[in-house]
Amino acid sequence: MLNQPTVNLALVDDHKLFRKGLISLIELVSTKYHILFEADNGVDLQQKIDPKKLPDIILMDVNMPKMDGFASVEWLTEKYPSIKVLVVSMVEKEETIVKMLKLGVKGYLCKDVEPKELGEALEAVNNKGYYYTDFITGKLVHSLQNGNAEKQKELEINPINNQEKQFLELACSELTYAEIADKMCLSPKTIDGYRNSLFEKLKVKSRVGLVLFAIKNRMVNWDYV
Amino acid sequence: MLNQPTVNLALVDDHKLFRKGLISLIELVSTKYHILFEADNGVDLQQKIDPKKLPDIILMDVNMPKMDGFASVEWLTEKYPSIKVLVVSMVEKEETIVKMLKLGVKGYLCKDVEPKELGEALEAVNNKGYYYTDFITGKLVHSLQNGNAEKQKELEINPINNQEKQFLELACSELTYAEIADKMCLSPKTIDGYRNSLFEKLKVKSRVGLVLFAIKNRMVNWDYV
């Protein structure tokens, strides 16, 4: 029997039951994988990661409290670019997938794939360095064709600032703009300005548009979950 | 060694990877559990359930496409009241838990519990018929104290009808009421009426309130996932 090298993994997902299940499945797939550590979210990951013993591959969720998948991957590529990230998420939205790919993840799996595919993905990422299925390529191509790139570009040039962010959160409530102005200790006219600039940046036409954007991008933290 | 009786389980969850992981964990906990079948959602459950060989316990997710946990449990208690339902969900919202308990589920687990607790819950539901942790009782008591019961009662007396539902969906967009009226081939004044009656029923004060309600209650089907 060949003595194959161990592949060190880390899991970042806020649901322990899912993590444990995943580990159990990975153990069934092959004995060469070793789970270095698990983390609940990005902050937890930052605390648990050991520079002297880095994982080869990180299985990463997208939606997590405190620090989500996007921020975590951004931090990882900045700090430990050698680590390969494989996203395992329930989100199948094109926007999310494209965003993650742009951040440089090595693969994207949906939580409804067969355990077998998880094994193949790990294998591929480990050997080839990436695992991109037709599913992902399809989403990517579609995204390019339908160019939602403009909104993204607009946001890259003109990112929403903290004030606007705070306003956006308050806009996702039944408060009137006057009341929001009050809460933020600003003139209603300033709020007017925030609204208009956000309309521009987010390419929306109404307050409902703001709310929908905020929710789609998980910028509201009502106990969603 | 005692020959313990087999406990038949069924799993209803839209994420195959989670299901498989769960099965793997259950097998580790005890050999007495046997997985009769898995289903992706309520509709799938209705197709796969066999009246001649019913499961003892069903592990049920809440948010699923086509037919969610609420509808599934409702259908189950109507059709097969003897089956005990144990909810396993990532949702920790009081509203959801209370709603599920009202529907008569035998237990509610969050997806971030230890695998050990899953075993205990299965054990408890199987033997005692229920598994209610302090976490759940706490939510329940809090709900009673803060009486969100009124909105619920209002909705039970005055359920939202199909027209209002359709309007509500359209209201979750950047269309103006005039445009919605157009789409629904009705006078703007009728739309006015729908809005007002929904304001009343849902206890909201603005269009944003409508949107938030619709989203919280998963009444919008933008590719959420």
Place this chain on the structure above:
DNA sequence: AGTGGCAACGGGAAAAAGCCTATTATTTGT
């Protein structure tokens, strides 16, 4: 035939949202 409920519609008005075009501080770069 009369009564009551109800969904669809209309008039009218106040409040809020949305849209311009400026003006005034406050930073910021050089």
Place this chain on the structure above:
DNA sequence: ACAAATAATAGGCTTTTTCCCGTTGCCACT
């Protein structure tokens, strides 16, 4: 120190939303 950029603010105006009250036509019940 000075020009440029940016944040906060204002005036004034249109459109949309929100609200209150009244009317009409339809259906069911007795």
